[in-house]
Amino acid sequence: MMAPGFGFEVTHTDGGARRGAMSTPHGDVATPAFMPVGTQGAVKAVTHRDLADLGTGILLANTYHLYLRPGDDLIARAGGLHRFIGWPRPILTDSGGYQVFSLAERRTITEEGVSFRSHLDGSSHLLTPEKAADVQAQLGSDLAMVLDECAAFPIEPAPARLSMARTARWARRARDRFETLRTSPPAGVMPTNPGQAQFGIVQGGVYPDLREESAAATVAIGFEGYAIGGLSVGEPIDLMLETVAMTTRHLPPDVPRYLMGAGTPEDLVESVARGVDLFDCVLPTRNARNGQLFTSRGRINIRNLRYREDQAPPDADCGCYTCRHFSRAYLRHLFMAGEMVAATLNTVHNLRFYLDTLERIREAIAFGWFERFRTEFHQRLSRRP
């Protein structure tokens, strides 16, 4: 049974690229879409108002962080994540798995799940496919993710197969729990979004046969959407894009496809060309806090001495608040002086660049000129600012 509050329709295709409309209990999302990362229920350095002004259609929040602090019980009592953080639009939560594999301490994986210690206070926790579903039900995100095993890169075919198979078994358990939560939630779990949807995750490293098997097993269970996991973890870009292409080929055409954790603006354009609909990445926000700005002519680092008296905006082609009002010289001054608002202004610009790129992608697909857009996008980026 599919989630009642969820829908997806591909409205245009252009080569491998798709434009679509996704509906969720908290509103519609035009795809391909980029989700800013709001780890702890806030996108670092900007307000929700900034995000809305930038045209953010959907936010990502991290289950691991929110489970540990302030806790999903507390958030459920506040009426769910949307109400707790005051964000009325769609939210996707990850399963917490990726953070357990990258942040937590003393991690042990068994068939049951992953036991770990919190990076905050050392407390012990067990994350199972069921627990990940429970926590996300309490958070009440619109799109929940199954718990998957995040294999490292590089990984040999044999362990990659074992890991992929376990992810498939966990996916079955996650879906069973998801359906139980919808019909008769167990005592102590308070789902806050009856229209929540659940996405499966395809793993299998960079091995075509494993990706195909993983896709088949996950699709057989039946989810509202499918994510491509285990990429953007250090593999070469070409291999990532090849793996994306070989994976989307095995996914049904009428459901959304989400490439987790990628990537640069160029990666996004290339992944759209291979049939991806959803993205999230910390690059625009994290790099902003380090002074790196994405522009239509490539990246610049605002700390550079050459910008000391540069009265031009970061990106002359950008219409964001930062570019409309401030010079590189002022942004450099704020950064060098350690002013917090430097992070805010840089983040506003970088998110706008990402969101605007996706908007232009959607337009190009609708008008059937995606290939031309793609070529020009790459040509422009290669001209240094």
Added chain:
Amino acid sequence: MMAPGFGFEVTHTDGGARRGAMSTPHGDVATPAFMPVGTQGAVKAVTHRDLADLGTGILLANTYHLYLRPGDDLIARAGGLHRFIGWPRPILTDSGGYQVFSLAERRTITEEGVSFRSHLDGSSHLLTPEKAADVQAQLGSDLAMVLDECAAFPIEPAPARLSMARTARWARRARDRFETLRTSPPAGVMPTNPGQAQFGIVQGGVYPDLREESAAATVAIGFEGYAIGGLSVGEPIDLMLETVAMTTRHLPPDVPRYLMGAGTPEDLVESVARGVDLFDCVLPTRNARNGQLFTSRGRINIRNLRYREDQAPPDADCGCYTCRHFSRAYLRHLFMAGEMVAATLNTVHNLRFYLDTLERIREAIAFGWFERFRTEFHQRLSRRP
């Protein structure tokens, strides 16, 4: 000769309180007014857009910080401080003296001025009354301050008299330089605001006779406005307010009076009752970053465990962005999780509380009910939130 771009008119009086209209080259300011502190050309943790939304009429910037980094020469080449920072409304700059006395290292005061070493890189500098005027001319603020000697509290009458007398001699030199800058600026100094005005500063500790002498000497020189310096430096509140009252008594009625560096919301209301027109203070912004919120029922610290699940806004009577959208529980979470936006949201609220208090003061004076406002304001604050 008075500055051409400057004007001030008292439009209403109510007891000792005055409502006025101040005009500057970058627009008008309704008084009594509070100036948010934008030390390095930015108010910490908020954007100019936030400030404008909050109704900020005039900003304060710190000469000491901007002189050291990025430098007033660089700012002058960019067209002055307004253009460099992208703030088109009025700006007041202090003289840099207070920061030299509180931040700089190896400070030596002579009749010529203050020599010191930068707290940033240890470089040697000499700040004289002339230099302070030059730097502010290059910054191009609308209101410039003379260099004064900031005496410590407590201070004995004899050294307080010496310090006050030196401040008066420096004021004479500062005004002479200010007039030279207007008519024939020396080589190497590029004034960027032909309509800049200059305020004198009354010193004299908490001694009525010294305050009277200082006021007389400063008024005799003739400035566009007068500041009350040397208060809010650790003296008891009653003594501060007494000193304010005894100082404003000796100032001409038709020019603005600026109480430097004060204070709490209660201090502002009480100082307005004693004839003050302008204020600046780091309390609302600094305390915001430490989690302390000013509300109509007194202060609260958002870190407190009691707010963990408090779904109420910080101040139910406040219409700021933060109070309209977020709960104490969410703000506490953001603060405890170390999210930068906690500082932003707290600062937005605190500044709104200050600016709104001043707006209500202006309204009360215009309608002739300032005494009633004052009584109710204090009664309300004493009810704990």
